[in-house]
Amino acid sequence: MTKKPKILLVYTGGTIGMVKDYNTNALKAFDFSQITNKIPELQQLNCAITTVSFEEPIDSSNMNTKYYVMIAEMIAKNYEDFDGFVVLTGSDTMSYVSSAISFMFENLQKPVIFTGSQLPIGDLRTDAKENLITSIQIAASTENDEPVVKEVGLYFEYKLYRANRTTKINAEQFEAFASMNYPPLAESGVHLLFNKHLLLEPDKKQNKIIFRKKLVDDIVVLKLFPGITKKVVETIVNIPNLRGIILETYGSGNAPTEKWFVKLLENAIEKGIYIVNVTQCAGGSVILGLYETSSELKRIGIINGKDITTETAIVKMMYLLGENLTKEEFKHYFETPLRGEISLN
Ligand code: ASP
Numbered sequence: 001m002t003k004k005p006k007i008l009l010v011y012t013g014g015t016i017g018m019v020k021d022y023n024t025n026a027l028k029a030f031d032f033s034q035i036t037n038k039i040p041e042l043q044q045l046n047c048a049i050t051t052v053s054f055e056e057p058i059d060s061s062n063m064n065t066k067y068y069v070m071i072a073e074m075i076a077k078n079y080e081d082f083d084g085f086v087v088l089t090g091s092d093t094m095s096y097v098s099s100a101i102s103f104m105f106e107n108l109q110k111p112v113i114f115t116g117s118q119l120p121i122g123d124l125r126t127d128a129k130e131n132l133i134t135s136i137q138i139a140a141s142t143e144n145d146e147p148v149v150k151e152v153g154l155y156f157e158y159k160l161y162r163a164n165r166t167t168k169i170n171a172e173q174f175e176a177f178a179s180m181n182y183p184p185l186a187e188s189g190v191h192l193l194f195n196k197h198l199l200l201e202p203d204k205k206q207n208k209i210i211f212r213k214k215l216v217d218d219i220v221v222l223k224l225f226p227g228i229t230k231k232v233v234e235t236i237v238n239i240p241n242l243r244g245i246i247l248e249t250y251g252s253g254n255a256p257t258e259k260w261f262v263k264l265l266e267n268a269i270e271k272g273i274y275i276v277n278v279t280q281c282a283g284g285s286v287i288l289g290l291y292e293t294s295s296e297l298k299r300i301g302i303i304n305g306k307d308i309t310t311e312t313a314i315v316k317m318m319y320l321l322g323e324n325l326t327k328e329e330f331k332h333y334f335e336t337p338l339r340g341e342i343s344l345n
Pocket of ligand 1: 013014015016058059060089090116118
């Protein structure tokens, strides 16, 4: 008889682990080690579940890079002893944190599945049960004695996505996430069906997992809008110690051609600030030079974010800034898919 897969369930906070205080009507965190009392069905799963929890669970709006490191450390410390990991966070910033974790581990050979819910686990109409149970099943899925998923995923409302491709798109519907530029890795219907050709296959020769926890957070997102003033852009590029700007442009990477705008960005790049061009559109890609309105950006040495999400551009920048790369290396690695976060063509 083969051994039951061992799954580590990491609870960090969010709605999923909350119950309603019927006296006050407010949501409050419950003791997560009691999770099997809330969902007795977990005992029917063919795996051994161990839970660990943040001492003080957080609403994911309070997420920051220190918490990223805490979550990654919980996984790193237990990596050899478990077959898969399920991380529960609030959905508000789940795309950011799960994407960050995807960069913090290189050569990941085991599943790390993020999930949460829109309604608390104790609510009659909760989406938490299905999200949690199927996430555990995904993390425990094997084929030929190997995990099926060997990357960081995000499971929500019947779909498993590559975490670093996701965006939270809805605060009301159970289908809270979308992955506009990459199809789901798995879909849960009557059967749990993996789209195996879409999954990352780590390089078997490099079997040692590398854990990196240096993240640099001196960065900013600059979202363009018609009418943005010189004063605003000037103030942003002159933030003390600023290392990088995620520039959210229009359409396929277009921006104003006004001289003052291009000059401010050019000076920032000359000063050593990295500027990455990502699109404000939910789907599609930056194509530098397609229109005259992006040719100037190309000329001044802006980095092409291609079809990366803003969430992932932020965490990838934090990660690469911690790596002491030359300018050329930084641009090269940013424009290259490292964890499947950018499409090849
Ligand atoms: N505000 C909550 C959080 O992100 C919402 C949720 O859990 O989905 O922590």
